[in-house]
Amino acid sequence: MDLFGLLQLDELSHGLANLSMFPFFDMAHYIVSILSLREQPGAFEVSRASPLACWFSSMLFCFGGAILSAIMLAEPVVAPLSNSTSVLLASITWYLVFYCPMDLVYSCAALLPLRLVLSGMKEVTRTWKVLGGVAQAHGKYKDSLLVMIAIGWAKGAGGGLISNFEQLVRGVWKPETNELLKMSYPTKITLIGAVLFALQQTHYLPLRTHHLMLIYTVFTVVNKSRMMLTGSSASPFAVIELAIYKTLFTGHSPYAALTGEVQKACLDHGATNGTTSTAGSKEIGGNGAAGKSTPVSPVKRQKGSLQAKEESEDADTANCKKIN
Amino acid sequence: MDLFGLLQLDELSHGLANLSMFPFFDMAHYIVSILSLREQPGAFEVSRASPLACWFSSMLFCFGGAILSAIMLAEPVVAPLSNSTSVLLASITWYLVFYCPMDLVYSCAALLPLRLVLSGMKEVTRTWKVLGGVAQAHGKYKDSLLVMIAIGWAKGAGGGLISNFEQLVRGVWKPETNELLKMSYPTKITLIGAVLFALQQTHYLPLRTHHLMLIYTVFTVVNKSRMMLTGSSASPFAVIELAIYKTLFTGHSPYAALTGEVQKACLDHGATNGTTSTAGSKEIGGNGAAGKSTPVSPVKRQKGSLQAKEESEDADTANCKKIN
Amino acid sequence: MDLFGLLQLDELSHGLANLSMFPFFDMAHYIVSILSLREQPGAFEVSRASPLACWFSSMLFCFGGAILSAIMLAEPVVAPLSNSTSVLLASITWYLVFYCPMDLVYSCAALLPLRLVLSGMKEVTRTWKVLGGVAQAHGKYKDSLLVMIAIGWAKGAGGGLISNFEQLVRGVWKPETNELLKMSYPTKITLIGAVLFALQQTHYLPLRTHHLMLIYTVFTVVNKSRMMLTGSSASPFAVIELAIYKTLFTGHSPYAALTGEVQKACLDHGATNGTTSTAGSKEIGGNGAAGKSTPVSPVKRQKGSLQAKEESEDADTANCKKIN
Known part of the structure; x- marks a missing residue:
């Protein structure tokens, strides 16, 4: 807190915490998610063969976190669909990315500078989602750290965690791999975020919510940008992971x-x-x-x-x- | 309305709307559903190897719509099982179709004239199911057209939409296809029905409920009978579909x-x-x-x-x- | 009742009914469940490759019944995770079985005499789980025998019934078999228990709850011990099953x-x-x-x-x- 005061970051973190995700950051999330769907092998062909399956797949990419956390908390799975504005925005994005004349939207969005900005904005939405999930679980299961982590993780990385079933919509089935067996970077960073926010919410981590939001957001955005610019997929946690693995699991x-x-x-x-x-x-x-x-x-x-x-x-x- | 009055169809549509599905139409739905299960490759062998898996598969065919919409609305999946009379009726049908001495029931029900009548009656239940789903969603999510369509569709065509998982019960796994990738005729007509009833319930379609029920029921019954008699599987919407596809998705x-x-x-x-x-x-x-x-x-x-x-x-x- | 009085078993059955499952019987259930996970082909390798997938798989083995019945009753799937003590106990067991130095815990627990005792204790927990599921369903769906059987069965044999999806966590997919197609002994005995307790709760079976608990527990423990000692996997119901099968399903x-x-x-x-x-x-x-x-x-x-x-x-x- 003192450090934040000294560095005059308190105001910045307050400003960030009051930022509205709708519509620009949500839009960026939809665009980046649907771009990554389009770059899956076979996805473009599916978009031509069955627009409906492609649309459903896109919605799972965009709202996977909300759907997965709804399933885990026994809330209606269709609830994310009831927010007409979000679904409309995601559907327009889906249409433009897959079927725009001259493929203009995809060509533009796939350009590195624009994609870098959009990916950065998508990372910002991750903070909000993880915090939203953790807070929701905190409201229902007061003292269960594990449930808070699970819901925060599900909300932030839902699209990845349900990828086996998302692929099934497109007629692809790869049972030999999943995000638990081999975690991707986004899933990993979301898990770490869920753990941090859960510890913060239960006061084990002596930080204010908006300070942690600032720290986590800056870390994810910087790291994502670094990975995109250098083209490296090396996890920044490889050393820590290896140490933990060697200590505990051999x-x-x-x-x-x-x-x-x-x-x-x-x-x-x-x-x-x-x-x-x-x-x-x-x-x-x-x-x-x-x-x-x-x-x-x-x-x-x-x-x-x-x-x-x-x-x-x-x-x-x-x-x-x-x-x- | 005027037209309906002129043609003296108002009374007919009222009569139809007050028709009770239980027991005869429900029975026809169970028989046709279980007949189509029995005609799946490998299903007869499963019925001999594991009657329990066969029974469970039959229940998914009969109550698939109720189960899928229960999952989507976070209502108990076992609720359809709690209606003892329906389950008993469906179970008796299952037993008679698969294990009747001399295979009498299957042989009779598979005869074209009887099957035509039963299929027509099954199509009538579709109207009730779609309308039931749309109305249920309308009660919960007032202004969300999409949720109403989704629940109406799920309720009317649930058996088809969950077919991948129904097949899994019988030890069959065909991930390369599903009803979203390649819609069958019943799934398609149910989707259209769900759209129409959702528009009608939100007053975008200026028709009374019982009039739309009459129109939709007559259309589905006539079309199903035509398809069974001519043996054609050509969709009556092929031209419209193609036009939409060429305009929007190429x-x-x-x-x-x-x-x-x-x-x-x-x-x-x-x-x-x-x-x-x-x-x-x-x-x-x-x-x-x-x-x-x-x-x-x-x-x-x-x-x-x-x-x-x-x-x-x-x-x-x-x-x-x-x-x- | 008279017979129980004569044999002075009334007090014994009361004592059994008042037995607390936590912590010793629960612990035995966790140990035996995780041992059987470890003995699955490929599970040990997964524990080295991805401890998280292994932990998740273990939790599905330990809490599969609670999770499956939660899904069926539209209760939060994460609820079993919110009981921190149980999850902690199960997680410690998981860690010791898979990663204990010198593999001490696995080597000890796999010794026949100890395993016999632990398996017997696990069978005792089955009675409590089945009864718990049946009673829970009885509270919600008064007169639906089928729902009571389904929930009791799910709670007692959940790990087996969801095994296809548990395997998917470990990257294994065997769609050609499942517990409905080919029931294992524990699934079968749990189904019988669920039927008996459902009949008892609805007063079709004129027995007191604690008497039935004693009878069912003694039967499962004795039978399990016999099967482990003789190494036979022959079901004690084979003759009855065959008779029913020949009479009804041919x-x-x-x-x-x-x-x-x-x-x-x-x-x-x-x-x-x-x-x-x-x-x-x-x-x-x-x-x-x-x-x-x-x-x-x-x-x-x-x-x-x-x-x-x-x-x-x-x-x-x-x-x-x-x-x-």
């Missing part, structure tokens, strides 16, 4: 639980290093032949992503050698 | 957005025309090998169906030539 | 509905007997090639399981010969 002992697993991984690793092209083609063939009728464990892909996330392949290999 | 310019797509479609087209058998076998092989692990875009099948719907292959080909 | 006439089916089954049977290895490899190949893009009827697997359940292959074969 079972502490390489000899007890993990030995078999790690050894197998080492063997796989060796085979991959030795005969990369063969292994690659085999994997494609294997995937193709197996289809989804056998319960394929998603761990191979996951392990790969985890290694990439950890950026510690050398450490792994060293580990393997120690065991062998 | 992007207006063949040179901007669609060029790549259309050219590709032309190339595909040419290849298909030239070497049909090869392409066919390749597609089967491709489908088989790829399984569902790759996010297969459903557009090929869709495009095919769309072309069939449009019945305008020549126009497309001409278009292709112009571009090339 | 259509009574081998000549009318089933002829084609049974003949085909006979042919399949003959082919399988003659060339087992070929058929086997063909099936694997077929499954592999077909993936899930064709609506594979689940009947072959089902029929197999049914035959095993019935233990009446000879009867079937005799039947076939008679028809041929």
